[in-house]
Amino acid sequence: MSNKAIVYSEVQQSGWGYYGVLMAGMALVGLGLIAFFYLEHTGHYVTGMNNQIVWGLPHVFAIFLIVAASGILNIGSIGTVFNNKAYQPLGRLSGLLAISCLIGGLMVLVLDLGRPDRLIIAMTHYNFKSIFAWNIILYNGFLALVGLYVWAMMDHKIQYLYKPVGFAAFFWRLVLTAGTGSIFGFLVAREAYDSAIFAPLFILISFALGLALFILISYVLFTGAQRVLSKDLLKRKRYLLALFMGAVLFFEAIFHITALYAAEHSHFEQFILSGASGYSLWFWLGHIVLGSIVPLCLLLLPWWREQVSSLLGAAALVVMGSFIQLYVIIIGGQAYPLTLFPNATVESSFFDGVIHTYTPTVWELMLGVGGVGVTLVMIMIGVKVLRFLPVSLATAASGDIE
Amino acid sequence: MTKNLVNEYRRRFLAGLGLMVGATLLPELSNTQAADVTARPENEPASSHKRWGMLIDVKRLTDGGAAMVAACQHEHGWGHDPQASAEQQAQWMRVVKVTDKQTLHSFSLPVMCQHCEKPPCVDVCPTGASMKRADGIVYVNKHTCIGCRYCMMACPYKARSFVHEPLKDQKPHSPRGIGTVESCNLCVHRIDKGQLPACVEAAPHAVIFGDLQDPDSRISQALKASGGTQIRADLGLNPQVYYLNI
Known part of the structure; x- marks a missing residue:
C-alpha cells in the first residue's frame, strides 16, 4: 500500500456546519421512518403506486443509491486494482460512501416492501433462479467485502489483505451492478426492458453517477473540514467523468437504436423518444441535455474546464441526470402498456392498452429521501469517529486548492 | 295473464x-362436467402426472366472459377493496376487448393467470412464494410473499394484483393479505375437492377444464379436434389456458 505517508484523521469540526448537515440527515431519516410506519399501518393505497405502475418513486431512489454505491467504490478500485497512486488516499472514503449509499438504498427498498416484517424470509428462502435473490446475496457480500477492504486500509495488521480484497470488491461490484441492471434485463414481458444491455448500461451509469457523487461529497467534506484537495486529482476526475458520461451515452444510444430497429419495440421507443409522453421531456431535457450535454460542455470546453466550479456543476448535473434517467427507465417503462395481442388494440377495466399514469404522493417522496438521509448520517458519523479523511491531498506538483 | x-x-x-x-x-364443447376433475386425496401431494388446463371458446361466451369474472369475484372476494383507487383494485380476471387494427374485427375474452409451464413470475420471485404446483397450477404462497411485486413486473398477462390495504371479512378458502401479491389460482381449493373452478362452472357451455396430460380427457380431445390458441405463444411460456375463435 503506497499511502503510508498519507495521514488520516477524524473530522475535528463541531460547529453548526457539521451538526447542521448531520441534523438535516437525521431529519430526512425521520421523514422516511414516518412514511414507513404510515405505509405499514395503512397499506400502499396512500401511495401513487398501483397495479399498473407497481414500482414507483421509492424504487427510483433505491436503485439510484444502490447504483451510486457500486460506482463510488471505483475511486478505491482505481487506486487498488489499477495501482493509481493519486487515488489511493481516497480509498477509505470511497469505501465509507459505498457502504453508506448501499445501506440507504436498501433501506428504501426494504421499507417499501408490502410485507417488510417478512424480511427474514427473504434472507432464509432463496429462489436461485431469481436475480432478486442473487442481488440479496450480492448486496450482503458487497457490504462484507467493502467493510473488510476498508478495514485492511485502516489496520496494518491485515494490510496483506488490501490487494486481494480490493480486487475481490472490484469484481464483486461489477457483478452487483450487472445484477441490478438485470432486474430489468430479465423482464421478457415488457417492451421497455428485456435487453441484455441493461447490465452493462447500469455498470456505466454507476461509473458516471458514482464518480459525480464522489466529487461532490468529497469536495464538501474536504472544504468543510478545511483540508486540501489536490487540483491535479480534480483534473483527472474531470476527464474520467467525461469519459464515463460518453460511455453511458454510447450504450444508451445503442439500446434505443436497436429497439427502434426492431418492430416489436419501436412503438415503445416512439413513446419514450418522440415527445408523445411526458417521459420524452424528462428523457431529452433532463437526461440528455441537462444531465449529459451541458455537463460535458462544462467539463470539456476550454473556457470552463479549468474551473473547479465547472467540475462541481457538471457533477451535480450528472447526479440529477442519472436520477432522471433511472426515473424514465423505471416509471416510463411501466407506463407503456403490455402487448397482449400484437397488431390489435385492447381495452378492459384493468387498464389494458392505455398509457398508465403515475403521480407519487408525499409518502413515497419521504420514504425515498429517508434513504438519502441514512446515507448522509452514516457518512457524517463515519468521518467524525474514524479516520476516513486524509489530512491533506496537496502535492508539490500542482498549485493546490483548499 | x-x-x-x-x-x-x-x-x-x-x-x-x-x-x-x-x-x-x-x-x-358441451356437457362440461365435474367428472373432468377428480379429488386429490388429502394425504397425497399434487401429482405431476396431471396438468390442469382450460379451453375457452370465445364465440360461445356471449358476454365476453363477464359471468366468469363475476363468479371469480364472488368465489375469491376481490374487486371492491374500500380504500383502493380504480388503478389499485385487484383484478384476478377481466374481460378484454380486442380489435384488430387492420380489419377492425373485434371480440372479447376473459384474461387471467395463464398458468404457464415456464412462468416468469415463478422465475423472478426471490423467496419462491410465487410457485408452480406439480400439477401446473401457478399461484402465490401467501405466507412467504414479501410484497416486492417483481412477479407483477414479470407477468406478460398482467394477471397479478397487489393488495393495497388491510382487508376484512375474507373468504376462508381464499385468504387475501395486505402487502402481498395475488392472482387466479385456478380455484385450487375446489380442484382438490374434485370441483371445477368457479369461472368454468359459470360458463359450462363455453369452457372445458381438465387434465392436459391425459390424452383421453375431454380437453385433450377438444384441443386435438379443434386446436386452440395461447395468448402470446411467441414468448414460449406454454400457457395452459387455450382459447378458441380468437
Whole structure:
C-alpha cells in the first residue's frame, strides 16, 4: 500500500456546519421512518403506486443509491486494482460512501416492501433462479467485502489483505451492478426492458453517477473540514467523468437504436423518444441535455474546464441526470402498456392498452429521501469517529486548492 | 295473464331451440362436467402426472366472459377493496376487448393467470412464494410473499394484483393479505375437492377444464379436434389456458 505517508484523521469540526448537515440527515431519516410506519399501518393505497405502475418513486431512489454505491467504490478500485497512486488516499472514503449509499438504498427498498416484517424470509428462502435473490446475496457480500477492504486500509495488521480484497470488491461490484441492471434485463414481458444491455448500461451509469457523487461529497467534506484537495486529482476526475458520461451515452444510444430497429419495440421507443409522453421531456431535457450535454460542455470546453466550479456543476448535473434517467427507465417503462395481442388494440377495466399514469404522493417522496438521509448520517458519523479523511491531498506538483 | 303465458311459452320454445342448435353444432364443447376433475386425496401431494388446463371458446361466451369474472369475484372476494383507487383494485380476471387494427374485427375474452409451464413470475420471485404446483397450477404462497411485486413486473398477462390495504371479512378458502401479491389460482381449493373452478362452472357451455396430460380427457380431445390458441405463444411460456375463435 503506497499511502503510508498519507495521514488520516477524524473530522475535528463541531460547529453548526457539521451538526447542521448531520441534523438535516437525521431529519430526512425521520421523514422516511414516518412514511414507513404510515405505509405499514395503512397499506400502499396512500401511495401513487398501483397495479399498473407497481414500482414507483421509492424504487427510483433505491436503485439510484444502490447504483451510486457500486460506482463510488471505483475511486478505491482505481487506486487498488489499477495501482493509481493519486487515488489511493481516497480509498477509505470511497469505501465509507459505498457502504453508506448501499445501506440507504436498501433501506428504501426494504421499507417499501408490502410485507417488510417478512424480511427474514427473504434472507432464509432463496429462489436461485431469481436475480432478486442473487442481488440479496450480492448486496450482503458487497457490504462484507467493502467493510473488510476498508478495514485492511485502516489496520496494518491485515494490510496483506488490501490487494486481494480490493480486487475481490472490484469484481464483486461489477457483478452487483450487472445484477441490478438485470432486474430489468430479465423482464421478457415488457417492451421497455428485456435487453441484455441493461447490465452493462447500469455498470456505466454507476461509473458516471458514482464518480459525480464522489466529487461532490468529497469536495464538501474536504472544504468543510478545511483540508486540501489536490487540483491535479480534480483534473483527472474531470476527464474520467467525461469519459464515463460518453460511455453511458454510447450504450444508451445503442439500446434505443436497436429497439427502434426492431418492430416489436419501436412503438415503445416512439413513446419514450418522440415527445408523445411526458417521459420524452424528462428523457431529452433532463437526461440528455441537462444531465449529459451541458455537463460535458462544462467539463470539456476550454473556457470552463479549468474551473473547479465547472467540475462541481457538471457533477451535480450528472447526479440529477442519472436520477432522471433511472426515473424514465423505471416509471416510463411501466407506463407503456403490455402487448397482449400484437397488431390489435385492447381495452378492459384493468387498464389494458392505455398509457398508465403515475403521480407519487408525499409518502413515497419521504420514504425515498429517508434513504438519502441514512446515507448522509452514516457518512457524517463515519468521518467524525474514524479516520476516513486524509489530512491533506496537496502535492508539490500542482498549485493546490483548499 | 294470457299474454304472459304466451310470452313464457315463446321463451321456453326459443331457449329449447337454441340449446338444440348449440348441442348439434359444437358437441365437443358441451356437457362440461365435474367428472373432468377428480379429488386429490388429502394425504397425497399434487401429482405431476396431471396438468390442469382450460379451453375457452370465445364465440360461445356471449358476454365476453363477464359471468366468469363475476363468479371469480364472488368465489375469491376481490374487486371492491374500500380504500383502493380504480388503478389499485385487484383484478384476478377481466374481460378484454380486442380489435384488430387492420380489419377492425373485434371480440372479447376473459384474461387471467395463464398458468404457464415456464412462468416468469415463478422465475423472478426471490423467496419462491410465487410457485408452480406439480400439477401446473401457478399461484402465490401467501405466507412467504414479501410484497416486492417483481412477479407483477414479470407477468406478460398482467394477471397479478397487489393488495393495497388491510382487508376484512375474507373468504376462508381464499385468504387475501395486505402487502402481498395475488392472482387466479385456478380455484385450487375446489380442484382438490374434485370441483371445477368457479369461472368454468359459470360458463359450462363455453369452457372445458381438465387434465392436459391425459390424452383421453375431454380437453385433450377438444384441443386435438379443434386446436386452440395461447395468448402470446411467441414468448414460449406454454400457457395452459387455450382459447378458441380468437
